[in-house]
Every structure is written in structure tokens, then in C-alpha cells.
Amino acid sequence: MHRTRVRVVEDALDANNTIARANRDDFDRAGVKVVNLMSAPGAGKTTLLERVLGSLDGVRAAVLEGDVQGSLDADRLARLHVPVTQLNTDPGFGGECHLDANMVRSALPEIALGEIDLLVIENVGNLVCPAEFRVGEDVRVMVSSVAEGEDKPLKYPLMFRTCELVLVNKVDLLPYLDYDVDKFLYHLDAVNPGVPRMFMSARTGEGVDAWREWLLELTMGVRA
Amino acid sequence: MHRTRVRVVEDALDANNTIARANRDDFDRAGVKVVNLMSAPGAGKTTLLERVLGSLDGVRAAVLEGDVQGSLDADRLARLHVPVTQLNTDPGFGGECHLDANMVRSALPEIALGEIDLLVIENVGNLVCPAEFRVGEDVRVMVSSVAEGEDKPLKYPLMFRTCELVLVNKVDLLPYLDYDVDKFLYHLDAVNPGVPRMFMSARTGEGVDAWREWLLELTMGVRA
Numbered sequence: 001m002h003r004t005r006v007r008v009v010e011d012a013l014d015a016n017n018t019i020a021r022a023n024r025d026d027f028d029r030a031g032v033k034v035v036n037l038m039s040a041p042g043a044g045k046t047t048l049l050e051r052v053l054g055s056l057d058g059v060r061a062a063v064l065e066g067d068v069q070g071s072l073d074a075d076r077l078a079r080l081h082v083p084v085t086q087l088n089t090d091p092g093f094g095g096e097c098h099l100d101a102n103m104v105r106s107a108l109p110e111i112a113l114g115e116i117d118l119l120v121i122e123n124v125g126n127l128v129c130p131a132e133f134r135v136g137e138d139v140r141v142m143v144s145s146v147a148e149g150e151d152k153p154l155k156y157p158l159m160f161r162t163c164e165l166v167l168v169n170k171v172d173l174l175p176y177l178d179y180d181v182d183k184f185l186y187h188l189d190a191v192n193p194g195v196p197r198m199f200m201s202a203r204t205g206e207g208v209d210a211w212r213e214w215l216l217e218l219t220m221g222v223r224a
Numbered sequence: 225m226h227r228t229r230v231r232v233v234e235d236a237l238d239a240n241n242t243i244a245r246a247n248r249d250d251f252d253r254a255g256v257k258v259v260n261l262m263s264a265p266g267a268g269k270t271t272l273l274e275r276v277l278g279s280l281d282g283v284r285a286a287v288l289e290g291d292v293q294g295s296l297d298a299d300r301l302a303r304l305h306v307p308v309t310q311l312n313t314d315p316g317f318g319g320e321c322h323l324d325a326n327m328v329r330s331a332l333p334e335i336a337l338g339e340i341d342l343l344v345i346e347n348v349g350n351l352v353c354p355a356e357f358r359v360g361e362d363v364r365v366m367v368s369s370v371a372e373g374e375d376k377p378l379k380y381p382l383m384f385r386t387c388e389l390v391l392v393n394k395v396d397l398l399p400y401l402d403y404d405v406d407k408f409l410y411h412l413d414a415v416n417p418g419v420p421r422m423f424m425s426a427r428t429g430e431g432v433d434a435w436r437e438w439l440l441e442l443t444m445g446v447r448a
Contacts, residue, residue: 041264041351041380042372068352070378095382097321097352125379126350127265128292128321147371147394148266154294155349156265158319170371176400178427203402 016133019101023108023136030113033219034121036137038159040152041125043145044169046073047202049120052212054080059219061118064107068095068124085110089124098129101136118219127156131163139164139218146170146177150184157191165196167211172201240357243325247332247360254337257443258345260361262383264376265349267369268393270297271426273344276436278304283443285342288331292319292348309334313348322353325360342443351380355387363388363442370394370401374408381415389420391435396425 027034039045053061062083065074074086087107089096096103104121111119121137123130140163144152147170153160160166166188174181188197198214200207251258263269277285286307289298298310311331313320320327328345335343345361347354364387368376371394377384384390390412398405412421422438424431 040266040349041376042369067379069381072375072378095352095356095380097350124352125264126321126352128319128348128350129353132319145266145371147369147397151296152265154296155291156319157293173371173397173400176397 013132016101019105020134020136023101023105024138026108026113027119027136027138030116032113032116032119034119034137034139035215035218036121036123036130036135036140037143038123038127038130038140038163039125039143040127040145040148043125043143043148044202045122045125045143046076048143048167048169048200048208048211049077049122050080051202051205051208052215053077053082053120055212056118056215056219059118059216060116061120062111062116064104064111064119064121066099066103066122066124068097073122083112083116097124097126098133099123099135100133104135118215127152127159131156131159131161141165141167143167143169144184146179146181146184147173150180150187153184153187153191160188160195161192163192163195165198165214166192168197168199169202171199171206172204237356240325243329244358244360247325247329248362250332250337251343251360251362254340256337256340256343258343258361258363259439259442260345260347260354260359260364261367262347262351262354262364262387263349263367264351264369264372267349267367267372268426269346269349269367270300272367272391272393272424272432272435273301273346274304275426275429275432276439277301277306277344279436280342280439280443283342283440284340285344285439286335286340288328288335288343288345290323290327290346290348292321297346307336307340321348321350322357323347323359324357328359342439351376351383355380355383355385365389365391367391367393368408370403370405370408371397374404374411377408377411377415384412384415384419387416387419389422389438390416392421392423393426395423395430396428 066087069090071086074084077084142163198210293314295310298308301308366387422434
């Protein structure tokens with residue numbers, strides 16, 4: 001029974017990877033860089049996008065917004081005059097807890113790939129399953145809020161291990177938390193040694209310039 | 225294809241419910257009350273248990289600790305001299321994002337049901353899938369950290385809709401956040417009208433007496 005189950009799961013992940021490669025081919029042909037942005041619920045993904053998407057000079061950005069239900073984040077981002085496509089996962093299984101490659105593929109007809117340089121896919125807020133499903137992205141960026149505590153890399157290792165950049169958000173709250181930055185970095189390096197990390201506050205704007213520059217460099221291939 | 229998939233999922237949930245009922249029967253026979261404690265990662269479930277489990281006079285409590293990997297929380301709770309059983313979900317699918325009834329059932333031989341009055345099942349930190357799987361609990365309690373923002377009931381409606389108590393945690397951070405309590409309550413009542421809610425800070429201890437009393441009342445059947 002267990003053996004059967006594992007095989008089914010492997011088949012599902014294999015199919016996902018096939019579709020993710022097809023997505024990636026489409027993105028590459030159009031010259032679009034794709035970021036898969038992931039975090040726990042309420043870590044600040046949308047606010048970090050609000051901080052930078054309106055000021056990426058020379059980069060035409062769009063967002064694919066993944067949510068179980070509703071379009072609160074898409075509505076916020078649309079105010080920046082950036083094209084936003086909403087993808088709701090609630091038709092499946094009382095709400096899928098992640099985006100997969102086929103969901104992203106189903107949204108591609110709504111996205112004018114020929115008219116953009118950067119697509120940010122804002123995943124469902126969850127530190128487990130989004131890490132298991134490639135969607136065709138070039139890079140994975142995760143947001144870790146200091147309000148969540150410094151033990152999270154050890155508790156959700158796959159997420160921290162498979163990302164190319166960690167945005168440590170809400171540093172304005174550090175004076176009011178029992179959060180040991182050194183301990184967080186120790187845990188982070190235990191699961192993903194040397195992964196680039198940036199400290200910032202989406203609320204105050206502190207540190208977000210580095211995130212903007214990183215996106216510019218990713219898209220334009222040169223440091224801004 | 226979609227039709228087939230939905231049927232498979234329904235079968236899985238049906239099997240889960242069957243096993244959940246078997247768990248519930250075992251708990252009832254032993255006279256053990258069971259709480260399924262859920263939240264996003266880092267909302268404070270473990271700290272809220274640390275605050276109350278050592279001081280539940282007359283109640284013999286135990287914890288079943290669900291994590292993708294590791295035993296950090298179980299180690300913390302064991303210091304309270306409360307029996308803790310660790311359940312790791314990582315043998316499945318790169319880490320299951322929730323506990324299900326069969327996982328809980330597999331742990332029951334490790335728990336001395338005849339010697340306890342209250343079992344708290346601390347679920348995996350996730351606002352989506354844990355809400356979809358009954359595990360045999362009497363009641364579902366969820367923790368919502370104010371650091372996550374006031375929009376969460378609208379974004380993760382199943383979780384907020386299927387719980388019997390909401391612990392709004394980290395209220396000591398309110399002066400430093402753009403969090404509108406009235407808006408949160410409006411959203412909460414939109415998805416689960418009138419659900420009992422308690423405001424507290426696991427860090428400072430403010431408000432945790434109400435949570436302790438609630439557990440005593442649940443277990444002893446009288447207000448402490």
C-alpha cells in the first residue's frame with residue numbers, strides 16, 4: 001500500500017516537472033525571467049512587491065497571483081499599474097495549498113509574455129508544498145518574516161534549501177521580538193549554506209533597494 | 225481527467241473520515257478530550273502550550289507533536305514534564321503539509337490514553353490542508369498571529385470556518401504593526417460568524433489565563 005502510494009506521488013511530480021519544463025521553454029522563448037515567490041502566510045510577499053514593482057526602471061513586470069480564494073493581493077498590485085493575473089486554487093480539494101506547473105500553464109494564455117521582461121509568480125502562503133512543485137521559474141525567492149521565529153529553516157528545510165534568495169522581512173520588529181539573528185543564520189546555513197540573504201522591512205522600506213537591484217540584475221543581466 | 229482526480233480525492237477524504245471516527249471512538253472510550261491545534265508557521269502554537277500545559281491543575285495533559293522534520297517543539301514541551309509524542313511527516317512526499325487521521329492513528333500505541341485527560345495535537349504549521357483532514361479531535365483551535373495581517377480569514381477561509389476557537393496571538397506587537405483589529409474581526413465574522421475568539425500574547429503572558437480556563441472547562445466540564 002505504502003509502495004503504491006509513493007509511486008503515484010512520484011508520477012505526479014514527474015508530470016509536474018514535464019509541464020514545468022514546457023512553461024520554462026515558453027518563458028525562455030519570450031525572453032521573460034520568472035521568479036517564484038514563496039513564504040508562509042502573512043510574511044509580506046505582496047507588500048515587498050508593492051515596494052519595488054512600480055519602480056523597476058526599464059523593466060516591464062507582470063504578476064501571476066496565486067491564492068486559495070479571493071483577489072485581495074491582486075487588487076493591491078493592480079493599483080501599481082502592473083498587469084496582474086489571478087489564479088485561485090479552490091476548485092481543487094477544498095483549496096490546493098500550492099501552485100503547480102499545470103495551474104501556471106493554464107494561466108499563460110492570459111499573460112502577454114511578448115510584452116513583459118519579468119514575471120513574478122506569487123505562490124500560495126505555505127512553507128511546505130510550494131517547495132515541491134517547480135512551475136517553470138528561473139529562480140525561487142522566499143520571504144521569511146522575523147515574527148515567525150528563527151527556527152523555521154530547521155522545521156521547513158525543503159523550502160529554505162531549494163531557494164536562490166532569502167528575504168528576511170519585518171526587521172523593524174526585531175526590537176520587540178525574542179529573535180536571535182545569528183541563530184537564524186546558523187540554521188539557514190545548516191540547510192542551504194551560503195544562500196544569498198537580504199534583511200529588510202517592507203513596512204518601513206528599509207533594505208528594499210537591494211531587493212529592487214537584485215530584480216533589475218536578474219532581468220537586465222547587469223547591476224543597476 | 226479532472227473528474228477522475230476529484231473522485232480519487234473524495235475517496236481519500238472519505239477514508240480519512242472513517243479513520244478519524246475510529247480515533248474519536250478510542251478517545252471517547254478513554255475519556256480523553258482532544259484538541260487539534262492549528263496555525264500558520266510561527267504563529268506561536270508551541271509557546272501558547274508552554275504557557276498553559278504546566279499549570280492545568282488536575283488535568284493530565286499530553287501532546288502529539290506534528291512536524292515535517294525535527295523535534296524542536298517536542299523538546300521544548302518535554303521540559304514541562306508533559307508526555308510528548310513526535311510525529312514527523314517527512315517520509316511522505318518530501319514532507320506532508322498536514323496531519324491526517326491515519327498518521328494520528330499510527331501514533332496512538334505510543335500514547336497512554338488511559339492515563340491522560342487531555343490530548344493536544346499540534347498540527348503542521350499551515351493554513352490550508354490541516355483544515356481539510358479531521359483527525360478524531362473534539363475541537364479545533366487555531367492561532368492567528370497579528371503579525372500575519374488582518375486579511376487572513378478571507379484568504380484561508382476553510383481554516384477559519386472549521387475551528388471552534390480562535391486565539392489571536394502576539395497582541396504585544398500591535399503598537400508596531402499596521403493591523404486593524406476591527407477589520408480582522410469583520411473578516412473573521414464574515415467566514416465564521418460569532419466564533420469564540422481570545423486576544424493574547426504568548427510572549428508576555430497577557431490573556432493566556434482565558435486560554436487555560438478554556439482548556440480546563442473543556443476537559444473538566446466546569447469553569448475553573
